[in-house]
Every structure is written in structure tokens, then in C-alpha cells.
Amino acid sequence: MLAAVEEFDRLGRDAFLKSTGFGRSRAYYLDYQGSLYDSKAIIGYAHGVSTGTAWGPANFSGGDKTVAQRLEALGFMVAFLPNPDWTRDEIILACDLVLTNGWRQLDANDERVRALSELLQSPAIHRGRRNPDFRNPAGVALKTYNIVADSSNGNQLDKLVRQEFQDQPTEMQALAARIRELLREEAEAEPVSNDPDLDEMSAREGGVTLRAHLRRERNPKLRRQKLADAKRRGVAIACEVCGFDFQRVYGDRGRDYIECHHRTPLHVSGETHTRLSDLALICSNCHRMAHRGSPWLTVEQLKALVATSSASIGTA
Template sequence: MARINWTRDELLLACALVVENGWRELRPADKRVQNLSKILRKLPLHDGAAADPKFRSPGSVSRKTGDIVTARLGYHGVTTKGGQLTREVVADFTKRTDEMLSAAQALYAGVASSELVRVPAQEGEGALGREGQLLRRWALYRERDKPLRDRKIQAVLEEGIPLQCEVCSFDFTTAYGELGDGYIEVHHRLPLHISGVTETRIADLALLCANCHRMCHRTFRGESWRTPAALRRQMRKSV
């Protein structure tokens, strides 16, 4: 089969394994490598590739852990040709170890639950952040869950709070009259790779207008998310 490049999601899991192994390469016989091989073959990233037994085999996973080790800044020895994306992910793990490990744990949990691998592509996935494509897709999917959205809106209305954007105070009813009545978008205050895969509480959700929601999710300088509070501060600076 033709060579299939590693995605950021796959590298996220492989690099986490290397970090947890003390930044040392892992061999094909290692059970952790064999387990990761099985997980990578399940990810909905390369249509039909898993039909080939060589795809993300323990041997290929082991070689990638070697690429990761040699891509680390300060490595003394012969470097392998792991590619630019491998170097970028390694740099992210070096600078933001806890955050990247949390993202890997969330990705593992998503695969274990079987929900993540069933989530279809979502409108607005956009450019990738450090956490990769699948966690971003899963977060958008969960935010668009209608029963969850309805519960949040109902809770706000019962408190007598108007349905308006928590960042810019935009009110759809005020702007559009009856057409906008009851409309608002729902956003997780923290993304999955920060909060971990938990049962979503109403308090974990924010109400946003479409523009502010997109800005909270927009990838900028490697960051694919920002909290509503951070976005509000950004707006004040730009005024």
C-alpha cells in the first residue's frame, strides 16, 4: 500500500506514549505499542487503510516512537526523517506537557467509549489546533446535542436571565424579533482536551452568539480554543 502520512491525532497518541516512557523509544514487542497499534487502526482518519495488516502495525508504531525521540530538542545522535508535523507535535509536548497528555487521555477515552469513532465530520471543524481533528470534531458534536442545548436554555430562562451572548451581550430576539426568539448557541467553557471526558453539567456550558462562538473555536497561533471570558477580554482590548 502507498505510504500514509501520520496525522496530528495519531502523533498525539504516539508522543504521549514516548513521554510516559521517559522519552525513550519503544519496541514492537512492547504491549503498549501493540495496544496503540490496535487503537490507531480504529481511528476514523484513513478510510479503508486498516484492511492492510501492515497499516500502523506494531513495527511502524515502534519506528514512529524512534522518530519522536530523535525529534526532541537537545537529542544527541542520528536523527530520523520523521517529518515536520512530528517535530511540531514533539515541540508542543515539550512546551505544554500536561495539556498534551490530557489531550491524549481524552482521545483514548473517546476511542474506549466508541462514541468518538462514530462521530461524523462536523461543519466548522476548520484548521487544526494542538489537540488534533478528532477531539475538535467530538467537542462540536457534543455542543450541538439538542437535548443538552435545550436543558441549558431552560435553566437560564428559569433564573430569569435573558438569552444573550455571554461575551458581547448580543440578543437574537432584540435583533431579529420573533424569528430570533429562543435562539442562542451553546459552547463548552473548556474543551475536551482540557476538561477531560466528563459528564457535561449545565454550568459547564456558555451561551454565545454565532460570531463569538466561532471566535472561541477559531485556531490562531496554534490555539484552537479560548474561553468566553478570555474572548471578552480580547474584545475589550480591541475597542
């Protein structure tokens, strides 16, 4: 095994795979000293070192998972790193690229495809470890083909975003420009207090715009200023949507426990300097409901939803 790893490192991934006749791993990788190696190719080469007869792809009857189990049985670590589904933000960027190319697909060697590939490989959208082929130029080029093909059995999110571009090209191109800007800014963003629930929601929806929005809302300085302003005006520190008052229910433990939320989502209002009047004080439940799904709800829309639901419950 170690001889196979050494040969992989010496030749480089592409040359090693070509010499062994294997394709790229789809999800399972030998994880050795922090580097990833295509599992089947490594085992095939290692078999040749130990027995004199190398294995090729035809010698593997099981899938990648079977190979992973064999590596683990030998005491090696295996990383399971499938390519994640494309997020809405990523599809917006790919669709914008297709639009600027006259609704024609682009080749993997196109400089614009390579530039988008490099941008998508930043940790801003998909955090954590990724496989070696994550959003490579070939994958980005394939996505442009899928968007152009618009087949009946294609990705539904591809179709939805494509339709949005056809219905609102100017607005969607502006959103794509904003996403590119946020991706470049993400690495330099100031840290904010963690909120596991909102962080999980952001990761699940894969939205760099959502993360930027939440980062602004969770700015500790802005929140302190909003609370001070509310107290100065004699406004109760309670949810402006449902009226829940944490201090009234939980006593001193709930004092000043409230979250800030933009009255109008930033993707609607545009990037502006946030004034205190732009922020609403809402409870954690209402905050999550405002951001759940697309489009996000304004405070007024959420109030109307709560009022309608409360009325229907009262008459039930």
C-alpha cells in the same frame, strides 16, 4: 486482471507481493468488489497472464497515477487513499509511548506498538475509507523513531508535542490517557444533531478531544435546559461574547437560535458533570472562533478579544 485478483485473494497480500516482486502501493489501489489491491502488482501479474511475460517493477516507468489511469481505461475503479498526516492526538499517543519507553524508539514487533496501531485504526480519528497500511505497526514504529530523532528537518508538530511532553510530562500523560479513553468510547457515543461547520472543523483538526467536547455542547437535552434556565432568569437569548441577538435581527426565524459553549474547555477543567452554569450561550461565529486553533479560548478570553478589536476599530 481478474486472474490477478483471484491469485491475490488466494495467496494473500504479502505473499502475492513477494511472489511478484512488488512493494506496497502508496496511494492508488484497484478497487474491486469492495476490496483493495496493490495496483502495480496486479497489472504486472495480469500482463503475464495475457502475454506470458509478467511485468516487474522495472517495467513501470511512470508513477502510481499512470497505473491508475491504465486501470480506469480498462473499466476498473481506482481508489486514491494516501496515508493522512498524523494528527496532534495521534502524535500525543505516540509521544506518550516513547516517554514510557525512556525516550527510546520502539520496534514494530513490540506489543505496545501493535496495541497503539490497533487503537489508531479505529474510525474515531480518521473517518472514511483508509488504505491497507493505515497506521500499521511499521508506521507507528517509524513515528516513534521520528519523535526520538528530533531532526532539524522533521515534522514541526512532532517537535511541538515532544516539547510539551518535556515541559509538562504529567499533564501530557493525563491528556494521552484521556484521548485513549475517548477513542474507545467514540464508537458507543450517542448521536447528536449534525453541524457541518463544526464537524468539518473537527475533521480538519483531527481532534478526538474536540469531537467529545463538541458532542457534549451539542447535546440537545442540555441545550434545552440551558435555554429554559436563561428564560426563567430573564436573561436574553443572545451571545454572551458579542451580544448578537438572532431574534432581534431575524425576527421569529431567529427565536432561540443560539449555541452552547463550555465556559472552560473540558481539556482544561477535566471530565466533570456539566452544570448549566458551566455553559455559555454564544453565537455561531464566536463559537467557531473559540475553537479555532490551539489553545481554545474561554468565554472571558473571547470577550476580551472582541472588546479589544472593537476598540481598535472605533479609534481607526
